[in-house]
Amino acid sequence: xxxxxxxxxxxxxxxxxxxxxxxxxxxxxxxxxxxxxxxxxxxxxxxxxxxxxxxxxxxxxxxxxxxxxxxxxxxxxxxxxxxxxxxxxxxxxxxxxxxxxxxxxxxxxxxxxxxxxxxxxxxxxxxxxxxxxxxxxxxxxxxxxxxxxxxxxxxxxxxxxxxxxxxxxxxxxxxxxxxxxxxxxxxxxxxxxxxxxxxxxxxxxxxxxxxxxxxxxxxxxxxxxxxxxxxxxxxxxxxxxxxxxxxxxxxxxxxxxxxxxxxxxxxx
Amino acid sequence: xxxxxxxxxxxxxxxxxxxxxxxxxxxxxxxxxxxxxxxxxxxxxxxxxxxxxxxxxxxxxxxxxxxxxxxxxxxxxxxxxxxxxxxxxxxxxxxxxxxxxxxxxxxxxxxxxxxxxxxxxxxxxxxxxxxxxxxxxxxxxxxxxxxxxxxxxxxxxxxxxxxxxxxxxxxxxxxxxxxxxxxxxxxxxxxxxxxxxxxxxxxxxxxxxxxxxxxxxxxxxxxxxxxxxxxxxxxxxxxxxxxxxxxxxxxxxxxxxxxxxxxxxxxxxxxxxxxxxxxxxxxxxxxxxxxxxxxxxxxxxxxxxxxxxxxxxxxxxxxxxxxxxxxxxxxxxxxxxxxxxxxxxxxxxxxxxxxxxxxxxxxxxxxxxxxxxxxxxxxxxxxxxxxxxxxxxxxxxxxxxx
Numbered sequence: 001x002x003x004x005x006x007x008x009x010x011x012x013x014x015x016x017x018x019x020x021x022x023x024x025x026x027x028x029x030x031x032x033x034x035x036x037x038x039x040x041x042x043x044x045x046x047x048x049x050x051x052x053x054x055x056x057x058x059x060x061x062x063x064x065x066x067x068x069x070x071x072x073x074x075x076x077x078x079x080x081x082x083x084x085x086x087x088x089x090x091x092x093x094x095x096x097x098x099x100x101x102x103x104x105x106x107x108x109x110x111x112x113x114x115x116x117x118x119x120x121x122x123x124x125x126x127x128x129x130x131x132x133x134x135x136x137x138x139x140x141x142x143x144x145x146x147x148x149x150x151x152x153x154x155x156x157x158x159x160x161x162x163x164x165x166x167x168x169x170x171x172x173x174x175x176x177x178x179x180x181x182x183x184x185x186x187x188x189x190x191x192x193x194x195x196x197x198x199x200x201x202x203x204x205x206x207x208x209x210x211x212x213x214x215x216x217x218x219x220x221x222x223x224x225x226x227x228x229x230x231x232x233x234x235x236x237x238x239x240x241x242x243x244x245x246x247x248x249x250x251x252x253x254x255x256x257x258x259x260x261x262x263x264x265x266x267x268x
Numbered sequence: 269x270x271x272x273x274x275x276x277x278x279x280x281x282x283x284x285x286x287x288x289x290x291x292x293x294x295x296x297x298x299x300x301x302x303x304x305x306x307x308x309x310x311x312x313x314x315x316x317x318x319x320x321x322x323x324x325x326x327x328x329x330x331x332x333x334x335x336x337x338x339x340x341x342x343x344x345x346x347x348x349x350x351x352x353x354x355x356x357x358x359x360x361x362x363x364x365x366x367x368x369x370x371x372x373x374x375x376x377x378x379x380x381x382x383x384x385x386x387x388x389x390x391x392x393x394x395x396x397x398x399x400x401x402x403x404x405x406x407x408x409x410x411x412x413x414x415x416x417x418x419x420x421x422x423x424x425x426x427x428x429x430x431x432x433x434x435x436x437x438x439x440x441x442x443x444x445x446x447x448x449x450x451x452x453x454x455x456x457x458x459x460x461x462x463x464x465x466x467x468x469x470x471x472x473x474x475x476x477x478x479x480x481x482x483x484x485x486x487x488x489x490x491x492x493x494x495x496x497x498x499x500x501x502x503x504x505x506x507x508x509x510x511x512x513x514x515x516x517x518x519x520x521x522x523x524x525x526x527x528x529x530x531x532x533x534x535x536x537x538x539x540x541x542x543x544x545x546x547x548x549x550x551x552x553x554x555x556x557x558x559x560x561x562x563x564x565x566x567x568x569x570x571x572x573x574x575x576x577x578x579x580x581x582x583x584x585x586x587x588x589x590x591x592x593x594x595x596x597x598x599x600x601x602x603x604x605x606x607x608x609x610x611x612x613x614x615x616x617x618x619x620x621x622x623x624x625x626x627x628x629x630x631x632x633x634x635x636x637x638x639x640x641x642x643x644x645x646x647x648x649x650x651x652x653x654x655x656x657x658x659x660x661x662x663x664x665x666x667x668x669x670x
Contacts, residue, residue, distance in 0.1 A: 055569040056443065056555065058450050059293040065437055077567040103291060103554040108568030130291040130554065134281060155295035157457065162297070180295055181455040 003096040003124045004149050004172040007046055008207045008228065017266055018173075018229035019044050019220070020209055021236050021259060022100065024051035024067035025084055026076025028244040032251065033084040036240070039252030041095050044263025049127070049231065052081050052101030059129045061184035063234040066241060078105050078114070082121040089122035098125035098151055098172075111139040119146035125172045127151040133169050140169070153177050156196060160203055167204035173229060176200065178212045184234030188213035194226040221265035232262065275521040277591065282471020282558075284591035290470045292450075292557045299457045304472045306377055311479065316372065323368045324483060327401070328358045330365075332484075334491035334648070340618045340635070347501065347641035349634055351621070351651040352488050354512065359394050361624065361653030362484060362512045363465055367394035369480035371402055374461035381405045381460045385449040387414055387442035387508065388579030388626060389421025390653055391465030396430035406430040409449040413440040414578045421657050439572040442508075442582045446556050466509025467586030470557030474514075474586050481515025488648055489519055496646055502527040502637060505650035506629040507600065508544065508580035510589045512652035517598060518588075528597065530589060531633040533575035534604035544573035546585050547593050547600040555584040561593070576605040576661065577625035579653075603629040603636075611635065612655065612662065624653035625661065 011018055021040045025033050037048055053071035057064060085097050099118065106114050106128065118126065126148055131139075133152060143150050149172030154163050157180065167174055176197060178188040188210075197208055210223050211231030220230045236255055243254045277284045290300060310316040324330040332353045341349045354362035367384075374382050382404050386392030392408040399406035408425050412434050415422050425432050433452075438444040446469075453462045467477040485503075492500050503520060505513035507530040520526045535543035543549065546561040553562040555570060563571045563583040575581040592598035603611070608625060611632030616622045623631050627650070634649035641647065655662075663670045 055438065055564075056447050058447050058556070059295075059454065061451070062437075072569060079567075104562065104564060104570065105568030107553045107559075108551070108564060108566065129293050130557070132290055132292065132294070132297065135289050135291060153294040155293075155297075157295055157298040159298065166294075177293075177295060180457055182451045185455060 002147055002149055002172065004047065007096050008173065011046060017224035017227065018046040018209065019259070019263055019266060020047045020049055020229050020231040021045045022049040022051060022231060022233035023236055023240065024053055024064060024071050025081040026053055026071030026074055027067040027237065027240055028070050029074040030076050030080045030084060032248055034087045035248045035252055036255060037088045038091065039255045040259060041092060043256035043259030045095065045259065047096045047098060047229070049098045049100050050081065050085065052078060052099055052105060054102040054105060057102060059182055061182040061234065063184040063238050063241070067237045070244070078109050082117055082123070085123055086121040096124040097122065098127055099123055100127040101129070103128050103130050111142045115142040115146045115148055119148055123148060125149035125151050127175065129153070133166050151175055154200065156180055160199060163200055164203035167206055170206060173207040173209050174204065175231065176208055176210045176227070178210050181212065183212060186213055187215060188219065190219065190222045193223060197226045217261040217265035220262040224266040230262070230266065275518065277588070278471060278475050282475065284588045285594060286552070287559050287590040288471060288474055288587035289559055290557065291554050291559065292470050293454065295454050296457065300470055300472070306373060307472050307476055310373065310376060319372060320369055324365065328364050328368065329356065330483065331487045331491070332356050334488060334495060336495065337619050340615065341638070343618055344635050344638050346638040347643065347645035347647045349638050350500070350646065350648045352484060352516065352648055353651055354484060355621070355623065355627070355651045355654035359397050360656065361390040361394065362481060362515060363391040363394040364397065365483055365515070366465065366477050366480040366511060367391065367398045367463060370461070370463040370476070371398040371404065374404065374463070375402055377461065379459055379461035381456065382463055383407045383409065383449050383452055383460055384463045384465060385409045385442065385445040386465065387445065387581055388577065388624070389414070389418040389425065389657060390579060392430070393421050393424050393428070395463050395465070396425040396428035399430060400428045407433055407452070409433045409435055409445040409452070411435045411440040411442060411445050414442065417578050417661060418657060419660065441573070441578070443570065465511065467511045467514045467588060468509045468556055468558060468560065468584055474558065474588055477511050478514045478518050478588060481511050482518045484512065484515040484650065485517060485519035488516065492646065492648065499523055499526050500646040500648040501641070502529060502647045503650070504529045504531060504630050504634040504637060504647060506531045506580060506626050506652060507547070507585060507589060508533070508582045508626065509584070510586035512650050514586055514588055516650045517592065521597060528599065529633060529637060530598055530600045531629045532600055532602050533577060533580040533629055534602035535574040537604050538602060542574040544575045544581050544583065545602050546583060547589060548602050552590065558587045560584055560587040560590040576608060577629070579624070579626040580629065601633055603632045607632045609665065621651070622655035623651055624655050625658045627652045
């Protein structure tokens with residue numbers, strides 16, 4: 001059983017919901033990434049989504065765009081991201097890691113090599129923002145054969161018929177994008193999320209994570225009442241941006257300070 | 269790679285061989301599906317076609333002439349050189365053909381807001397123009413670097429009532445304008461129609477833009493037969509994203525005796541890396557919603573590009589060009605900044621036609637090619653736009669302030 005499945009099943013048994021932070025790997029430098037991942041776990045992360053920076057992040061708002069620029073400027077590459085995960089695994093064998101990014105760096109790396117190298121580094125899932133399920137058919141097997149879960153996005157604009165098709169292809173969990181917009185844009189509408197998630201339950205048994213627009217403990221807690229996982233990104237990336245000139249311990253503490261209240265609110 | 273030529277592409281999923289397709293975030297899938305279905309329905313509707321043809325005739329001023337450049341031909345001393353005069357269209361470039369087609373679609377789909385990206389500003393001006401005429405709200409996304417290079421077109425768009433949104437991310441050029449337009453579209457997908465100006469982007473855009481631009485090639489066919497009693501021997505068109513080139517090429521794809529030359533911008537020269545020629549020096553990848561040739565580093569990060577012409581300054585290219593290259597049906601060649609400037613000056617002085625810097629690349633290659641061919645052969649160069657917008661760039665090269 002995959003590390004992601006394991007994690008989500010255990011949480012369910014405990015009656016808890018998954019807290020899934022996103023940070024961009026290599027931001028502010030590749031040297032920070034492992035410390036930041038460890039800090040996220042200390043702050044209450046159940047699964048880590050690690051962004052692979054791309055020069056043209058079409059689905060991201062300014063906060064993550066700037067993170068990509070900082071990370072690339074500091075020399076982050078697909079290889080350095082995989083190396084960070086490998087180092088992280090030396091001290092943490094339990095926390096699932098999902099790589100999130102855009103397709104072109106993977107096209108250039110080669111799908112088969114990427115899936116193999118990712119698995120060997122301890123990656124559990126991959127979410128490629130611009131890989132639609134229609135276009136994924138040729139590459140799915142590379143990931144499946146390495147036991148890497150392919151995580152797909154569902155949007156408010158996704159019809160239920162299409163959601164069913166996507167969920168049938170997905171494993172691990174599905175990621176419901178709560179607002180029509182880019183990352184970090186608006187605050188979500190909890191009531192509309194609840195309605196959508198309930199509808200999605202009728203087409204899939206997979207755990208449903210909700211992301212985009214979750215900025216504080218209050219929203220995290222409200223969303224966790226209906227979803228299986230809460231994905232938090234821009235608010236953390238912004239914290240890194242604000243403290244990027246401080247030492248690693250300071251950044252780690254700043255991230256834990258954002259995450260811990262969300263954890264507490266979700267568990268209470 | 270298959271050598272089979274085919275004008276029946278793309279397939280139903282938008283693929284031209286391994287290229288094209290739909291690579292976007294899930295939020296846009298439903299809008300693209302709606303657009304595909306609406307376009308399929310309308311493109312078969314006689315009423316829609318009649319409205320489009322009527323606008324092309326009476327608003328754009330089509331057909332555009334196929335002009336025999338006799339003096340230039342004599343000076344070059346080879347094949348006969350003809351120019352397809354898209355520069356004479358309303359708003360001064362081929363971009364208006366597609367803007368009219370897509371704006372009619374927007375109107376039909378009841379979307380009150382339209383957005384577009386622009387590089388040189390020609391597509392922005394064309395979109396702002398049709399928006400004004402149809403009473404639609406219009407936002408144009410344009411890189412800050414291009415806003416600086418194309419002040420005249422920026423002001424034209426504003427006069428036409430469009431809002432020009434400066435894009436400061438990345439390289440501040442066309443690719444970043446496209447990113448930002450996509451981001452805006454994701455956030456406003458319910459009431460907004462995105463008029464993509466180049467033959468790239470996710471399906472159905474490359475097909476739709478090609479179909480709206482194919483009037484260029486269809487007219488050229490008829491006009492060549494009227495003038496010369498036969499089809500041309502070679503077609504030449506500049507390729508940034510590739511909309512004017514695909515519009516010229518597409519109706520000739522099955523006429524295999526007609527050679528096709530797409531001219532990519534060589535910037536400071538391919539060897540410097542400072543160019544925008546993905547077909548000549550790039551690799552297949554995924555950018556802006558489709559699989560195509562892209563300029564990227566070894567890690568797949570998209571590279572900054574350089575061309576003297578803002579409209580060709582783009583690291584990707586329409587997927588149908590990628591396909592035509594790989595199956596060998598079209599040739600893709602390179603003209604650098606200096607050669608393009610020579611083309612600009614020569615055509616201006618010899619024929620009294622001032623081409624856009626984009627089109628100047630095609631002019632330069634057209635002359636080069638004609639020189640190597642016998643006098644009874646016919647070369648048609650697509651003069652995709654006029655050069656008024658580039659006067660500031662040319663003047664500053666000459667050290668003149670205007």
